[in-house]
Amino acid sequence: MIGQVLGHCRVVAKIGEGGMGVVYRAYDEVLHRDVAVKVVKKDAHLDASCSQNLLQEARASSSLAHPNICTIYEVGENEGELYIVMELVEGKSLAAMSAVIGLAPESVLRYGVQIASALARAHDRGIVHRDLKTANIVITAEGLVKVLDFGLAKKVGSGIFEGPTQSFATLENTSSVSGTLHYMAPEILSGEVADYRSDLWALGVVLYEAASGRIPFEGRTGFEISSAILRETPKPLGPPVPPGLWAIVQRCLSKEPIQRYQRASEVQAAIEAVQSAAMASVSPAPDPNAPRTMMLHSVRHAHVRKGDSLLLVGTTKGAFILRSSSQRSRWEVGGPYFHGHSVYALAFDGRGGQHRIWASTQSYWGTLLRSTDDFGKSWTNPQQAPIRFPADTGVSLKNIWQITPGREQEPDVLYCGVEPAALFETRDAGETWSLVRGLFDHPHRPRWMPGNGGLALHTILLDPSDNQRIYVAISAGGVYRTNDGGRTWTAQNKGIRAVTMPDKYPEFGQCIHKVAMHPAHPERLFLQSHWGLYRSDDCAENWLDIANGVPSDFGFAVTMHPRNPDSVYIVPVESDEFRCACEGRLRVYRTRNSGASWEPLVRGLPQKRAYETVLRDAMTADSLDPAGIYFGTRSGQLFGSRDEGRTWQRILEGLPSVVCVRSAVIEDAFVGVGLTLPKVDHAPVPQTKSASKTKTRRTKR
Amino acid sequence: MEIERSPSTLAEALLALWTLYPGVRDRITTEQGQVREHINIFIGDENIRYTGGLASPLSAGSEISIVPAVSGGGKIPLIRNRVR
Numbered sequence A: 001m002i003g004q005v006l007g008h009c010r011v012v013a014k015i016g017e018g019g020m021g022v023v024y025r026a027y028d029e030v031l032h033r034d035v036a037v038k039v040v041k042k043d044a045h046l047d048a049s050c051s052q053n054l055l056q057e058a059r060a061s062s063s064l065a066h067p068n069i070c071t072i073y074e075v076g077e078n079e080g081e082l083y084i085v086m087e088l089v090e091g092k093s094l095a096a097m098s099a100v101i102g103l104a105p106e107s108v109l110r111y112g113v114q115i116a117s118a119l120a121r122a123h124d125r126g127i128v129h130r131d132l133k134t135a136n137i138v139i140t141a142e143g144l145v146k147v148l149d150f151g152l153a154k155k156v157g158s159g160i161f162e163g164p165t166q167s168f169a170t171l172e173n174t175s176s177v178s179g180t181l182h183y184m185a186p187e188i189l190s191g192e193v194a195d196y197r198s199d200l201w202a203l204g205v206v207l208y209e210a211a212s213g214r215i216p217f218e219g220r221t222g223f224e225i226s227s228a229i230l231r232e233t234p235k236p237l238g239p240p241v242p243p244g245l246w247a248i249v250q251r252c253l254s255k256e257p258i259q260r261y262q263r264a265s266e267v268q269a270a271i272e273a274v275q276s277a278a279m280a281s282v283s284p285a286p287d288p289n290a291p292r293t294m295m296l297h298s299v300r301h302a303h304v305r306k307g308d309s310l311l312l313v314g315t316t317k318g319a320f321i322l323r324s325s326s327q328r329s330r331w332e333v334g335g336p337y338f339h340g341h342s343v344y345a346l347a348f349d350g351r352g353g354q355h356r357i358w359a360s361t362q363s364y365w366g367t368l369l370r371s372t373d374d375f376g377k378s379w380t381n382p383q384q385a386p387i388r389f390p391a392d393t394g395v396s397l398k399n400i401w402q403i404t405p406g407r408e409q410e411p412d413v414l415y416c417g418v419e420p421a422a423l424f425e426t427r428d429a430g431e432t433w434s435l436v437r438g439l440f441d442h443p444h445r446p447r448w449m450p451g452n453g454g455l456a457l458h459t460i461l462l463d464p465s466d467n468q469r470i471y472v473a474i475s476a477g478g479v480y481r482t483n484d485g486g487r488t489w490t491a492q493n494k495g496i497r498a499v500t501m502p503d504k505y506p507e508f509g510q511c512i513h514k515v516a517m518h519p520a521h522p523e524r525l526f527l528q529s530h531w532g533l534y535r536s537d538d539c540a541e542n543w544l545d546i547a548n549g550v551p552s553d554f555g556f557a558v559t560m561h562p563r564n565p566d567s568v569y570i571v572p573v574e575s576d577e578f579r580c581a582c583e584g585r586l587r588v589y590r591t592r593n594s595g596a597s598w599e600p601l602v603r604g605l606p607q608k609r610a611y612e613t614v615l616r617d618a619m620t621a622d623s624l625d626p627a628g629i630y631f632g633t634r635s636g637q638l639f640g641s642r643d644e645g646r647t648w649q650r651i652l653e654g655l656p657s658v659v660c661v662r663s664a665v666i667e668d669a670f671v672g673v674g675l676t677l678p679k680v681d682h683a684p685v686p687q688t689k690s691a692s693k694t695k696t697r698r699t700k701r
Numbered sequence B: 001m002e003i004e005r006s007p008s009t010l011a012e013a014l015l016a017l018w019t020l021y022p023g024v025r026d027r028i029t030t031e032q033g034q035v036r037e038h039i040n041i042f043i044g045d046e047n048i049r050y051t052g053g054l055a056s057p058l059s060a061g062s063e064i065s066i067v068p069a070v071s072g073g074g075k076i077p078l079i080r081n082r083v084r
Helices: A048-061 A094-098 A105-124 A153-160 A164-170 A175-181 A196-212 A222-231 A243-252 A264-275 A277-281 B010-020 B022-028
Strands: A009-017 A021-028 A033-040 A072-078 A081-087 A091-093 A137-140 A145-147 A309-315 A318-324 A332-337 A346-349 A356-363 A366-372 A399-405 A414-419 A422-426 A432-436 A456-462 A470-475 A478-482 A512-518 A521-529 A532-536 A554-560 A568-573 A588-591 A599-601 A619-621 A629-632 A638-641 A649-652 A658-665 A688-693 B039-043 B063-068 B079-083
Touching: A009 A033, A048 A072, A091 A094, A094 A137, A094 A196, A105 A137, A105 A145, A105 A196, A105 A243, A105 A264, A175 A222, A196 A243, A196 A264, A243 A264, A309 A346, A309 A356, A309 A629, A309 A638, A318 A649, A346 A399, A346 A658, A356 A399, A366 A399, A399 A456, A422 A456, A456 A512, A470 A512, A478 A512, A512 A554, A521 A554, A554 A619, A568 A619, A629 A658, B010 B022, B022 B039
Parallel strands: A619 A658
Antiparallel strands: A009 A021, A021 A033, A033 A081, A072 A081, A091 A137, A137 A145, A309 A318, A309 A658, A318 A332, A346 A356, A356 A366, A399 A414, A414 A422, A414 A456, A422 A432, A432 A688, A456 A470, A470 A478, A512 A521, A521 A532, A554 A568, A568 A588, A588 A599, A619 A629, A629 A638, A638 A649, B039 B063, B063 B079
């Protein structure tokens, strides 16, 4: 078969064999893409009508365009052999991933939502899977679920084997089928016709297996397994499986189809409800008219590939993930994620080859830190808030303003800046977070005053040349620096004006809006404050006014060029009262000489009645050459330049107020700044107390 | 949902709820144990802000509703605890 051409696909290599046929990797010579080709076994004894039925079924399945369904491109016959050309899916089967001890509940929920979503699409199109099992579900490296063989089992079940129950008695080699028997609904074993609800039974088995590593109905022989399916109740799934997930599994595994969920979309909604744990307590017989809040419902996802550029956009009503090729000319939009929640902080963490996106979400249900490893298709939904103030502080978390991955050589370290102003850190990749007491217990803290946005620690800068040195900025508390890994902190505000205080140059209390550092010159910092634009050349010991030729020294965002440490971007606004672009002209200003002079960058930006504001974290630069510069506005517009600010394009409009923009290039060594950091020694653990346990444990199996 | 035990105060009833559904706790209260600013809890039709807060007494058959004060005045019934 290798080298043979089927249709316009040249067979390259054998990659697998199942009960139905052999699967090959092939190359589509017309569309120039890698594909998988399944050749149905000759010994399947397809008669002419059965073959025709299978063809029809495969054609129907090919209409199922869904991100979680393996797409069928083509079906055909070659010298009496039926073949199916389909999307080449590379990853691990859910069966292999769940083996022995099962997956973490968060992963089961993530995958469960996607499987249910795939079933919902198929059922809407009148297609029943009939052979759903963990071996038929593949998880890609990106964490995307792909359900294989949709609709292909139907005619195999009824046509080739003349009924699945009989097949066990007649087939010598039952291995491929016995795998299927474990997932078979009681009504099929009783000889009734399978329908959508038989798939939902199989989904219950799949969820049970994924959560526990065990099959719910076991036996040594086909008879024993069938008997267990027909009569026994499965062993309960206890902690750490959430009660809500166990309830879903139980309902899927109701012996009578009428007692199960009646639609896959109901299972999807139920799993999503467990994901947003507040929903888990809805009574088992909910009022159908009651409004429900669902996250990730009907969300479009961006399909991210290696080499893509990403923009992470946080707004006051949710987050968006945009992707583009490295050309950065067209952007595909995913989202909104966390519908209705404020997302003030986003971060991409590409350390150690991962591609994790972190997000903070704030709503009346509180503030949570979440993450996704599959570009937004599924997010952690911790039962307990991962970041929480210890009881003795008497303080409650209001918002997370900043998420900063640690240094490259400490892949499990991250920092969060929060409101009320405090710094948290994790040294186990987000499993547990600790309040940095050295800063929280600082004698200045009781005298910090909230700015307009609240009392927030919004800037965290790690000195790449000194693993003990960290800078933070607080609105309105000022700049603080530690030289001993967080044990002690000093106010570093000499030369920064405080217009709102009687002493114009106090030791602390300045309303700092943002500080930026270039890793190649970590001793030099650029700072935008509430009336004031500054540079420090000596690790924040002294600050110099650099507002030379800008229309206003009021503003929020400061962004470094990824390679040129003398090049900085800002967006001045008119005043603290008006806080809109000066003269209604949206202008980015850039210096290329560390603030000695500034030039406006306006080509492509609105210059009339553009009363826009760019908030402190709403501007970023990518790591490509020429550098991309991006910013979002309070009115919900997103602009980008792929030529370092020379020309601008409006990427999106009509968003909720943009509060955070971050960029990433997938598979880049260092994301967001684009420089290889100098080698520094491993940082010791700062003095912290009161680690708080969370329940967001990830599977590392 | 119904609580089998007979809690005498709202705090005890909520404790029973947290035990059954641990994820709900942090959605309803802050880490300092205060009911979140925009979450309202009612016993029957009365807001607990006027009945003693978390120490509000319960009687047999009390119905507890937890609803977010959504901007615009809408209410989303979320949890009902019927104390036997």
